[in-house]
Amino acid sequence: MSEDEFDAAVSAALTRVPDELARLLTNVVVVVEEEYEPQHWEDPDTELFGLYEGVPLGERAEVPWQMPDRIVVFRGPLMRHCRDRAELEEQITVTVLHEVGHFFGISEERLHELGWG
Template sequence: MSTAEGPPDQMSEDEFDQVVTEALDRIPPELADRLSNVAVFVEEEYEPEPWEDPDTELFGLYDGIPLTERAGMPWQMPDRIIIYRGPLLRAFQDRDELIEEITVTVIHEVAHFFGIDDERLHELGWD
């Protein structure tokens, strides 16, 4: 787990990226090997779509076509997993809680790539 110190709102971009990398490293190898054509990004803020509540804050977003829906699709643009730094930093005052939530968010978005929906993730305790 990350050794970054100090208040969460002072976590540098490099430290935040390291925590995301560590979360990705926790994915079991048999699943990580199937994470092909997926790019993981850290962005500062989520920009809501025009039809969304302008106060919408997301911790993460999966943008792509889940593996469970790809039958007969020979070529695809890369899927994207985006982790939003700003909302996470604002939501957690405790560094350990922040690191845990970054991990939960990464796992949550990776699960969407594998076709696991929010309801099932909650059943599995990833909420």
């Protein structure tokens, strides 16, 4: 899958967010990066497919200006993990919706229980 096709798959995954929730996705940027660089406390052998960086919606304080939250989708790990295009497109969707779940304050454990992780 080309980079443009991958970006389009991420955009398509975002359209799966229900409209009433999508309207709440304000001050959030979704980006694709090639690889994830583990932090010093993390297992360097773990490959992340996505990452949410920010303050979950329910924990935010109203401030006049703040940096946008970020949802990052990592192309390299996803491309290596998936065997074919259909699996890749499905895993991109799962990854995007998983990270959107974190934006709404849903824990890692609960996302796994719901089948989104």
